[in-house]
Amino acid sequence: xxPKHKKITTILLVGAVVFAVIVxxxxxxxxxxxxxxxxxxxxxxxxxxxxxxxxxxxxGLMDVLNFAHGAMFMLxxxxxxxxxxxxxxxxxxxxxxxxxxxxxxxxxxxxxxxIRWEISEKWQKALPKIAYVLALVVLxxxxxxxxxMELASxxxxxxxxxxxxxxxxxxxxxxxxxxFWFRPVLLILSGLLVAFASAKPGVKSEFAPKEDLLxxxxxxxILLVLTVVATLIRESAPIAIxxxxxxxxxxxxIVVAVIFGLMFGAVVEITLIRPLYVRPFFIVLMTxxxxxxxxxxxxxxxxxxxxxxxxxxxxxxxxxxANLLQWLQxxxxxxxxSGVTFPTYRLFVIFLGILMFAIVTIIMTKSRLGMxxxxxxxxxxxxxxxxxxxxxxxxxxxxxGIAMAALGGIGAGPFLPIQPxxxxxxxxxxxxxxxxxxxxxxxxxxxxxxILGMGRAFGDYFALKLSLSPAIAEASTVIIMVIVLLIxxxxxxxxxx
Amino acid sequence: xxxxNSQEDILIVDNxxxxxxxxxxxxxxxxxxxKGSITVLLGRNGAGKTTTxxxxxxxxxxxxxxxxxxxxxxxxxxxxxxxxxGIGYVPEHRAIFRALSVMExxxxxxxxxxxxxxxxxxxxxxxxxxxxxxxxxGNHLSGGQxxxxxxxxxxxxxxxxxLIDEPSEGLAPILIQQMMEAIRTLSEKTTILLVEQNFIMxxxxxxxxxxxxxxxxxHNGMMADLVNDTDLIHQYLGASxxxxxxxxxxxxxxA
Numbered sequence: 001x002x003p004k005h006k007k008i009t010t011i012l013l014v015g016a017v018v019f020a021v022i023v024x025x026x027x028x029x030x031x032x033x034x035x036x037x038x039x040x041x042x043x044x045x046x047x048x049x050x051x052x053x054x055x056x057x058x059x060g061l062m063d064v065l066n067f068a069h070g071a072m073f074m075l076x077x078x079x080x081x082x083x084x085x086x087x088x089x090x091x092x093x094x095x096x097x098x099x100x101x102x103x104x105x106x107x108x109x110x111x112x113x114x115i116r117w118e119i120s121e122k123w124q125k126a127l128p129k130i131a132y133v134l135a136l137v138v139l140x141x142x143x144x145x146x147x148x149m150e151l152a153s154x155x156x157x158x159x160x161x162x163x164x165x166x167x168x169x170x171x172x173x174x175x176x177x178x179x180f181w182f183r184p185v186l187l188i189l190s191g192l193l194v195a196f197a198s199a200k201p202g203v204k205s206e207f208a209p210k211e212d213l214l215x216x217x218x219x220x221x222i223l224l225v226l227t228v229v230a231t232l233i234r235e236s237a238p239i240a241i242x243x244x245x246x247x248x249x250x251x252x253x254i255v256v257a258v259i260f261g262l263m264f265g266a267v268v269e270i271t272l273i274r275p276l277y278v279r280p281f282f283i284v285l286m287t288x289x290x291x292x293x294x295x296x297x298x299x300x301x302x303x304x305x306x307x308x309x310x311x312x313x314x315x316x317x318x319x320x321x322a323n324l325l326q327w328l329q330x331x332x333x334x335x336x337x338s339g340v341t342f343p344t345y346r347l348f349v350i351f352l353g354i355l356m357f358a359i360v361t362i363i364m365t366k367s368r369l370g371m372x373x374x375x376x377x378x379x380x381x382x383x384x385x386x387x388x389x390x391x392x393x394x395x396x397x398x399x400x401g402i403a404m405a406a407l408g409g410i411g412a413g414p415f416l417p418i419q420p421x422x423x424x425x426x427x428x429x430x431x432x433x434x435x436x437x438x439x440x441x442x443x444x445x446x447x448x449x450x451i452l453g454m455g456r457a458f459g460d461y462f463a464l465k466l467s468l469s470p471a472i473a474e475a476s477t478v479i480i481m482v483i484v485l486l487i488x489x490x491x492x493x494x495x496x497x
Numbered sequence: 498x499x500x501x502n503s504q505e506d507i508l509i510v511d512n513x514x515x516x517x518x519x520x521x522x523x524x525x526x527x528x529x530x531x532k533g534s535i536t537v538l539l540g541r542n543g544a545g546k547t548t549t550x551x552x553x554x555x556x557x558x559x560x561x562x563x564x565x566x567x568x569x570x571x572x573x574x575x576x577x578x579x580x581x582x583g584i585g586y587v588p589e590h591r592a593i594f595r596a597l598s599v600m601e602x603x604x605x606x607x608x609x610x611x612x613x614x615x616x617x618x619x620x621x622x623x624x625x626x627x628x629x630x631x632x633x634x635g636n637h638l639s640g641g642q643x644x645x646x647x648x649x650x651x652x653x654x655x656x657x658x659x660l661i662d663e664p665s666e667g668l669a670p671i672l673i674q675q676m677m678e679a680i681r682t683l684s685e686k687t688t689i690l691l692v693e694q695n696f697i698m699x700x701x702x703x704x705x706x707x708x709x710x711x712x713x714x715x716h717n718g719m720m721a722d723l724v725n726d727t728d729l730i731h732q733y734l735g736a737s738x739x740x741x742x743x744x745x746x747x748x749x750x751x752a
Contacts, residue, residue, distance in 0.1 A: 207574045371601050375594040381556055382592040386606050387580035387654070 035340045037461045043346040045453025046353025050408030051430035052445040054401025060377045060440020062394050070427025071291035076406025077413045079260045080253040081309045086155035087238045095230040099184035102223035103191015108216045111199040112208040119202040128197035135193035142186035152301040250312035257410040258403045265402030269395045295420045306417035315345040360442050377440050436484045438494025455480050507532045507688050513562030515552045522548045524712040535684045537691045537703035545712040546692040550660045555579045585651030589662040591643045595636035606653035620649045641672040658688045665695045700724050708733045
């Protein structure tokens with residue numbers, strides 16, 4: 001019974017301290033400032049959580065410190081912003097991406113036949129290399145004379161020249177189908193070559209039963225159909241989306257950012273991180289390098305400028321709503337909360353953060369996948385020995401973490417300038433959140449994010465009120481981290497090693 | 498030592514070599530496990546018994562040699578594929594998932610939906626204690642309870658072969674008895690390959706043995722022959738292990 005007593009005492013003690021701090025701040029700042037600052041803190045905390053949750057899960061399960069997390073946050077913001085302002089670029093690239101994926105996914109279908117192919121060891125080694133080179137050549141051929149920069153610039157123009165009245169003004173005609181059709185075809189071919197190489201032709205020790213071939217063929221066939229659809233709707237889809245109500249467009253932008261995050265995360269894990277699990281230090285360097293590559297690519301496509309995303313109509317009308325119902329009816333930009341005027345969009349960000357916390361909690365505690373993740377954090381080898389494909393779980397967790405970061409990015413889009421460096425600060429704070437909350441704990445990430453957000457908000461408040469240096473808000477982060485680490489070196493919810 | 502493929506062997510390990518990092522841990526291990534039997538791997542600490550089990554499962558894949566399970570070559574396959582062919586693993590030090598409850602520790606071992614419901618009665622008959630502890634988190638269990646849970650976890654799906662590593666390690670004598678009974682009951686249902694330092698336990702349970710010394714399998718045969726072969730036991734298993742004969746003599750002397 002002794003440990004239980006100790007636990008209760010700790011909880012009471014922490015509860016008392018937290019309560020005292022809250023009451024103290026309330027009395028000092030007064031009701032209005034207290035509510036306003038708390039809400040600002042929660043807004044920041046929500047964003048910190050969306051970055052930190054992924055970082056923490058990824059580190060907890062696979063010991064990977066992802067230094068490209070901030071860049072992926074930024075990419076999420078860019079993708080959402082693209083779709084919201086002018087999706088020409090996204091829909092222009094879509095057929096190419098789906099076509100290539102379709103080819104690569106054929107691997108599971110052709111592998112059972114390829115590994116049973118009787119070829120000498122020399123060819124077993126040479127064939128994949130030849131296939132990879134050929135795939136690259138075909139890939140280059142597929143994009144020959146394809147003007148990516150022009151596609152990318154459409155949204156840029158739409159954002160810089162205010163065409164708020166007529167969003168369709170910037171739709172530019174694309175390559176006609178008679179010229180375009182060979183690109184997806186070549187990309188499928190290129191993907192097939194990659195599939196051929198990755199299937200390791202002739203290698204007998206590989207494991208791939210011939211059963212369920214039809215089931216394995218479903219995914220590539222669906223992708224093939226999608227390739228055709230995406231090729232046909234290249235021009236019409238952006239127009240259709242721009243004709244939609246801004247709120248719907250914003251929802252689609254969020255969905256697109258999340259799907260993009262899932263796909264991008266899965267691709268990065270499978271192609272870049274998986275070969276490096278045996279060399280953890282290389283993973284750190286690789287992700288750091290990846291973050292530079294992503295940033296440079298974004299600068300290349302959209303110039304190193306900062307864009308302001310137009311707020312969706314639900315958060316754009318001037319005037320203050322008296323309550324939630326009135327806001328939802330009129331779409332006011334601000335709302336009255338116990339006498340405090342607060343931007344409605346920030347309220348939405350808080351909601352998004354809490355929603356994500358709820359989703360993560362449900363996945364982790366109620367689903368079989370969550371069970372496997374919790375077990376894998378402790379002992380991935382034993383999980384594998386039970387007959388569970390741990391690598392696939394790794395891929396999912398990485399993809400899910402990146403999707404959360406991307407969601408954070410598009411969530412921040414409407415109130416932070418969208419620029420290539422926007423994710424860096426969040427990555428830094430995300431890491432600190434994880435350290436405070438404890439590695440591998442999503443609850444820790446949530447509590448840590450709220451504490452850091454509050455520290456920021458109240459730091460700003462005190463700096464303003466007592467005319468201190470504004471740096472005190474930033475310093476609060478480090479001060480909180482030092483205090484927590486002094487008391488609990490493994491973080492608030494971290495397990496003792 | 499020649500190994501012939503016989504219909505009755507569910508597992509044949511043929512001259513495997515395993516490296517961990519640069520260390521050549523297994524330098525030629527061969528084991529045969531006849532269907533329906535208990536076979537025990539004997540040897541000193543660090544001889545390579547645990548690595549042999551891990552190599553069979555694919556957790557430390559062998560660089561050379563063959564592992565044939567149920568007539569199928571499985572060396573080089575990934576561990577989860579091997580396990581799904583019907584091999585259950587009870588590792589050394591139990592490896593219970595601390596963050597999961599007892600129930601979840603069992604449920605995670607399901608390969609098909611409903612595996613656990615089918616095997617629950619059998620498991621709780623074997624280890625009645627677990628039923629009582631059902632909702633507790635894994636880190637609240639005692640050593641003996643953890644060991645029971647680790648064995649129970651391997652029983653959730655229908656396994657054709659169980660690899661059990663040191664089930665008696667760190668257990669009180671009374672629990673060792675219980676564990677022995679449980680393993681004997683299990684052997685009626687399935688085949689078992691056991692690693693066991695406790696020679697008394699091993700000699701009472703197993704029908705066959707393989708001795709591993711310095712990463713090589715040096716001897717195998719029937720357990721009934723080994724218990725009387727004092728020289729062999731002393732040569733490979735150390736002087737600390739006493740044969741049944743010696744124990745009986747001591748017993749008589751004390752009496």
